[in-house]
Amino acid sequence: xxxxxxxxxxxxxxxxxxxxxxxxxxxxxxxxxxxxxxxxxxxxxxxxxxxxxxxxxxxxxxxxxxxxxxxxxxxxxxxxxxxxxxxxxxxxxxxxxxxxxxxxxxxxxxxxxxxxxxxxxxxxxxxxxxxxxxxxxxxxxxxxxxxxxxxxxxxxxxxxxxxxxxxxxxxxxxxxxxxxxxxxxxxxxxxxxxxxxxxxxxxxxxxxxxxxxxxxxxxx
Numbered sequence: 001x002x003x004x005x006x007x008x009x010x011x012x013x014x015x016x017x018x019x020x021x022x023x024x025x026x027x028x029x030x031x032x033x034x035x036x037x038x039x040x041x042x043x044x045x046x047x048x049x050x051x052x053x054x055x056x057x058x059x060x061x062x063x064x065x066x067x068x069x070x071x072x073x074x075x076x077x078x079x080x081x082x083x084x085x086x087x088x089x090x091x092x093x094x095x096x097x098x099x100x101x102x103x104x105x106x107x108x109x110x111x112x113x114x115x116x117x118x119x120x121x122x123x124x125x126x127x128x129x130x131x132x133x134x135x136x137x138x139x140x141x142x143x144x145x146x147x148x149x150x151x152x153x154x155x156x157x158x159x160x161x162x163x164x165x166x167x168x169x170x171x172x173x174x175x176x177x178x179x180x181x182x183x184x185x186x187x188x189x190x191x192x193x194x195x196x197x198x199x200x201x202x203x204x205x206x207x208x209x210x211x212x213x214x215x216x217x218x219x220x
Contacts, residue, residue: 002139007108008100010139014115014132015097018048021123021130022090030086035121035193039078044118045089046081047074051103051111052096053081070152106150109143113153116140117191120184124195134169137183141166144190145173154190158211162204177204 002010022030022045031040039047054077066072081089101111116132117140123130144154145164161176166183179186185199194212197205 001142004108007112007139008098010132010136011108011112011115012097014112014119014136015048015093017130017132018045018115018119018122019090019094019097021119021128022093025126029126032126034125035188035195036118038075041122041126042086042089043078043082044122045093046084047078048114048118049081049089049092049096050074050077051101052099053092106152110150110152112136113140113143113191117188117193120188121193124188124193131184134183137187138166138169138171140187141171141173141183141190144187155192155211158190158208162207164204177207178202179204179208 022041025041030042033039034041034044036044036047059073059077062076063070063073066076084092100108102108103110106113116136119130119132141164143149145159159174161174163172163174163176163178164186165172165178165180166186167180168182171183179200179202181196181200185196188196189200189208189212192212194209197209197212200208
C-alpha cells in the first residue's frame with residue numbers, strides 16, 4: 001500500500017499533467033462541457049484549485065448559506081473561482097501542485113482521486129486519450145472497493161454483488177455478476193460517470209447502469 005508521501009507525490013504529478021493539458025486547449029475546448037453536470041473544462045480546472053485556495057472556515061460559512069448541502073457549496077465556490085482569468089487558473093494549479101491537502105474523512109486520497117477522475121471528466125468529452133498512469137487507477141480502485149471509501153466519491157452499495165475485473169491491469173474485486181473493462185472505465189463508473197459504461201462488458205453492467213440512474217454525477 002502506498003504511503004501518504006507517495007499519494008501526495010502522485011497528486012502533484014497529476015496536477016502538473018492536468019495543467020500541461022489545459023495549456024494545450026483552445027478557447028472552445030476551455031468552454032466545452034465535461035462529464036460533471038453543468039461544468040465546463042474551465043469549471044473543473046477551477047474546482048481542482050478549491051482545496052488549496054479555499055480554507056475550512058470559508059467552506060464552512062458557505063455551506064451554512066446552502067443549508068449544509070455540500071454539492072451546492074462546491075458548485076458555488078467553483079463558480080467563484082471560475083471567474084479568474086484562464087492563465088491565472090493554470091498558473092495556480094501548477095504553483096500549488098505540491099500542496100499537501102488532507103481533507104477530513106477522506107485524507108490525501110480525496111485530492112488524489114479528484115486528479116484522476118477530473119482529468120478524464122475533461123478529456124473523455126474532448127475525445128482525448130490523456131490519462132494518469134494505470135498504477136494510479138489500480139490504487140484508486142483498491143480504495144473505492146475498500147471497506148471505507150468516502151461517500152463523496154462513491155455511493156454505498158454501488159459495487160455490491162458484482163465481480164469487477166480490469167482488463168488492462170491485474171485487479172479484481174467481489175463476487176457475483178461479472179463486469180469487465182479497463183481500470184479507468186471501472187473507476188469512472190464507480191464514481192458515477194455513466195459515459196464510461198460503454199467501455200464495460202458483462203451481465204453486471206446493466207445493474208451498474210440501474211444503480212447510476214438512481215444517483216448522479218457530482219462535482220466530487
